[in-house]
Amino acid sequence: MKLIIAIVNDEDVHHLIEDLTKSKFMVTKLATTGGFLKSGNTTLLIGVDDEKVDQVIGIIKDNCETRKQTITSTTPISGAAGVFIPYPVEVRVGGATIFVVDIEKHVKL
Template structure:
């Protein structure tokens, strides 16, 4: 089992959440601003099996591209999101630090 930490611009948040829920992905959302991209963004946490990571990332990318097409907005960035993959057994210290 892996933990996919995905940081995404708030512009895409609703569409990503909607499309991934329709595909039965379960996620946790954390709102944040500043620091990483110096603007409002949302961090999604996904628990996913290793063999499904590439499918999940592709689903996120498709949701972002669908929204750009609907809103007629082209991204100036090559990537729509940034993600980090952590083995669940290695994520315990990361998750425990947030419970203080």
């Protein structure tokens, strides 16, 4: 048995969970926050038999595309304490980070 830990963008998670549950996979959803953009992410925990790992990864790939997004960043003005100028920055968001780990024991009570 494997535990799939998938970290996905909040914008992608709704359709992803729908597709996973339609395919009879049980999912635990955890609200998390990304460190770089300080934006909302969702971490999914999915326990599956070894032969189902590729199927789950395929569903995640189908639902979590990487895309470009413009955010506003601030830069301090030199010589002016506490004064910042906002400017747009294009970053890549979406996609998924997936970890697959072996499960030594699984108990469901």
